Amino acid sequence: MRILVTGAAGIVGSETARLLARDPRFDVVRTVRRRPEPDGGPPTVGWVMGAEDPPARLRGPWDVIVHTAASTRWTMDRAEATRANIDTLRAALALATGRTRFVHVSTAYADGPGPTDAPGRPEYDGFRNGYEWSKAAGERIVTDSTVGDCVIVRPPLILGRRSTGMISAFTGPYTLFQALVSGLAPAVVGAGDGYVEVAPVDEVAAALETCCLRPGGGRTEVIAAGRDCLTMGAFLSAFLDEINEWRRQRGREPVPFPPIVAPDRWKRLHLPLVREHLSPMQMRATDLLEQFEAYTAMRRPFEPTFPVADPAQVVRASTRWWADQVPRRAGHPTEGWLMAP
Structure with missing residues (x-):
């Protein structure tokens, strides 16, 4: 073939x-x-x-x-x-x-x-x-x-391989990892009880291999956790538990759990107050937050045809791999912003 x-x-x-x-x-x-x-x-x-x-x-x-x-x-x-x-x-x-x-x-x-x-x-x-x-x-x-x-x-947001976290490039969700560790992200714009769908890259590839062998017939396949999908709060907890254990082993201070701010509140109250005082780097971080809004405030998980089991394990493995590959970034002191709750 x-x-x-x-x-x-x-x-x-x-x-x-x-x-x-x-x-x-x-x-x-x-x-x-x-x-x-x-x-x-x-x-x-x-x-x-x-x-x-x-x-x-x-x-x-x-x-x-x-x-x-x-x-x-x-x-x-x-x-x-x-x-x-x-x-x-x-x-x-x-x-x-x-x-x-x-x-x-x-x-x-x-x-x-x-x-x-x-x-x-x-x-x-x-x-x-x-x-x-x-x-x-x-x-x-x-x-x-x-x-x-x-x-x-x-596929949804893609992370590293399930067992090792290995991935060929750090894009998408990994930019949020970096923003949280550095403190450039003053908050996560989304909903704590909203859903975040992720899939390991090796399972995405396996689904594509299956599709190579199976007649297509014009169908649409969805790779997602569905009923096992993480909430935004659970996603952040899985990331922070893993990165803070990695940092603890190296004598670094933990990354604090960020405030989760609803999109309308962020745009209506927080951003107008601080925008004129932002450095160029902080401005890029706020733009990043707005881009992630679509993926951190889902009110329903997807309905999968290729289910992803235990997505928290995927987040943990991907976090560890990311930290091991970019130790200076992962170990960077977190310099948070002061924000009203």
């Missing part, structure tokens, strides 16, 4: 290509944006998707295309999100035939905010950011395409 994995330098793509390459049934080829470097893995082809014609080696035919190439940056405007996530998707679809199974990695947030979640923005057609908007548009493109067999896979 010939399988093409796009975006194989990314968190999900690298993990998925590694897993698929271990199976002798699969002949795997990877694409990356930059000039590929030998790493002992499957063949790798450099391709700037959406901006260049595909190299001859990528023109197939392919039994399966696993499309993971994307930008997950929440601050993209529509033009940036179109180039990063829609143009690249169209380029991948152009490599498929009527006999290709197309496995498209979307996001669990592609339905947009619910009526009690953080509100959407009109410039993104009701979605909360350019990332969610582009992923929702991508799903429509896939389902409307002429690909013979497609499946859409929706």
